[in-house]
Amino acid sequence: MKDGFLVMDCDRHVVEPPEIWKEYLDPEYRDRAPVHPAFCGSPAQVPGLPVLSRTGQVAARGFDNDPRWRTVYYEAMVQGFDPKSYLADMDHSGVDVAVCYTSVGLYLTYRDDMEPRLSAALCRAYNRWLSDYCSFNADRLKGVALLPMQDIDLAIAEARHAVETLGLVGFFYRPNPVGRRPADDSALEPLYATVAELGVPLCFHEGSATSLPQARAHYERSGYGQHIACHPMEQMLGLLTMCGLGAFERHPTLRAGFFESGASWLPAWLERLDRFYENKVIGAEAPAKEKPGFYFRRQGFISGEGHEELLPAMIRMYGDEVEMWASDYPHPDEIDAFPHTVEPLIEDARISRESRQRILWDNPMRCYGIEARVPAGARG
């Protein structure tokens, strides 16, 4: 609790210990166990494959390479970000429930040259570890699974396993195409159907160093410009795919969230998609029956940061049931705010207290399909 608000952090990152791969991989893949330093958020070495990193950022040393990061996250770092220290930092920020996303998995299996079965084995190992990690306090820690996107049948099998056996609550989902599939490739349809049936969301999340095709990367020479542009553009492309090209229409119970790029791009983008949908010429071949905004309101969620300049406009245009809040702990995006990450939203008097509570609790609960109850560990 923070100032009387229940708080769910809808996009927080775990930091994987390097030794988990040998422990959790199926025996026949142990010799392919990734090799990476502690606190790794970069492309890591997988034996037998070259390191791929569009930005050149590689895992020579983890986040702890930077003295500022070491200082800010010191207490959890010296404990290896174990669940206990992780929960302690949640308490520092007033976070009751955290949805845990990967760090090293942002890149690990997202490449076109990985054998599908190796990808599936790595995802399975990660998902097992994450499930164990979250079981330390299952009411407060919720995990988001990795899927081996090189092969849709394997991805479907892992999706079922992750939810039905491991209890994970969503699927990390890159907007960047794997295997040169265009955004509206019909090969993805069975996966969408399975995800809808399982009742958990697709969690659109980008990472800048990927080798996969990436928005605007071909114009860019700096990591600065690339990180500014690729995260939100990829989110916007994901929203277009779901809401504008028929995926939500064909799968009316499928949910998707759009993460880690702020939320204030929504008014300009969704309004544009709706306007062009209605335009007789530009929208002539828009495939869906309704405007993108219709599907977004019905099936979409978007995560914002503490202060979103256009939040009042978003609520006026799209209501207060689609927005969520996220910290991105302990990645570089958050560092200047930690541990006071949620305060700017809690103190945002431009919107009603009721709307703030929805953003912090009710909406992410609905997005992830989590039963809305206050966890025993929440601080009063």
Add this chain to the structure above:
Amino acid sequence: LKDGFKVVDVDRHAVEPRDIWERYLAPEFRDRAPGWAEEGEAVVPVVAGAAMVRGGLPIARTVGPGPRDRFADAHAAGFSAAANLTDMDREGVDVAILSPTAGLYVIWGEEVAADLAVAIARAYNDWLADYCRTEAARLKGLALLPLQDPAAAAAELRRAVAELGFAGGIVRANPLPGRPLEADAYDPVYAAAAELGVPIAVAGGPGARLPEIGVESPVGLPGLPPLAPPLVRFDNPYARYAITSLFEQLGASLAFVGKAVLERHPGLKVVFLDGGATWTPWWLDRMDEHWENYVFGREAPTFRKPSDDFHLGAYLVARAHEGALPETVEALGDECLLWGSAYPRAELAEFPNEVESFVARADLPDLVKRRMLWDNPARVFGLEG
């Protein structure tokens, strides 16, 4: 004049006639003159055997003149200057700042040699100057700038402003391959614009023979060749139009604001023509956060925060309907906001009631509307009256 408001439309397109190259291209380039290809009801320019609008009919239809039923009179008149003025009167537009139609495609590709691009741009500008002479006080041209040869582009801008009375220059938002808009190579162009006191307008539209967001390759490591050819991630024309019209403006503003073009060229003004205005508070916030950030900020090339650099000379062209305009005015002030229609592109759905619907908005004060419709564009483009 509309309901007492004087109106400048800063995003209005002149439509080039079929015989423009025969009449205006320098004789020594006539054997390399662009041609035209019919694509259904659209016509696209052809250079060196290549159609300069990619993506087939649907894309061509969205970027060319809009539906015949809506612009029937202008269609019938071949989109003459007189027809444009008549439609300006119907809309209540006093002054138009004119962008090209075919000109946003015909020189923009590697197929077009630099000397030919310079000659085509010169021909286009001479044609547009004659077009504007129909009523010089109401029709103001933007000079097409052939960025393949920055020195020649700077010279053409000087000529167009000094001799043709133009109000600024225009370039595409998606840059020539390998040379982003922040490249030092373009300094002569930006320096000329700053010195002349005229803005550079940045325009988009999908399907040019240039790199485009949403068409990308996998890349293994920086500096190495891509792992595979570019993938067209979205081929639906609706998706392509939506992506290009906004994303290329995000990219261009990142170049001018985030990559220090405005900082390097005091006095330079830049106008982002497509994409509306309400993306900007969020985008500037995002740039600022990276500028401040302990990791990303190390590479930030600007001395000031991007949101401060923005106010050195960046301008946005709002559309009448944008829902988040009140918050945008609150965040950025009202001095950077202009209004434009995109006439006669397909995008302009409400013709001839676009100005009327903007003036009728109850959520913006009249003072803000007055500034957006007249005071700001008059200042930016050096209009009198």
